[in-house]
Amino acid sequence: MDRIRLDKWLWAARFYKTRSLAVQEIGKGRVLVNEQPAKPARELTVGDLVSVRKDDPPLEVRVRELSGVRGPAVVARRLYxxxxxxxxxxxxxxxxxxxxxxxALDIAAGRPTKRDRRRIDMLRGK
Structure with a gap:
């Protein structure tokens, strides 16, 4: 196997729980391949740079192996x-x-009381 679909690889590498979630995230533009937007059917090869924006900052990984089978996390970690x-x-x-x-430390006394809201409204000119 020298090429595999992007959505299938992301699923096998355990970036997403299902292939359909991977397809949705790719469609939203949250996955880049070699710094370019990709489609779910984009074929990956060993050495490609994949950027996955699940959290901040995005996770950038280099593809080391290809697999279309979702295995244990230890095996999935070897894919990138x-x-x-x-x-x-x-x-x-x-x-x-x-x-x-x-x-939460900025909120000293919790929600404003009715009296506090009246004062806020007066300050705002209402």
Whole structure:
């Protein structure tokens, strides 16, 4: 096997739970092959660069092996190799998320009371 459909490979590599989900995400433009938009029937070869935008930042992987069969996660992990740039970007994003302040800390007293809403309305000129 020297070529395989993109949607089938994404399913076999366990990026998506079903092939139909892979097709939907490809159709939305969230999957790029060699930095270009692709269609589900696009044929992949070993060495292609696939960018999957499931999270932020996108995951960029290089195709190492081709398989049309969905196997265990250990086997699926051997189908691709993440690029060093992608790993560095994911680590930076994880560090930024870890250092970011908790959003709930901005809400000191919860929802505004009726009295607070009246004051807000007065400030806004209503």
């Amino acid at each position: 190799e993440e690029t060093p740039e992608s790993m560095a970007a994911r680590e930076r994003a994880a560090e930024l998320r870890r250092l970011a302040p908790e959003p």
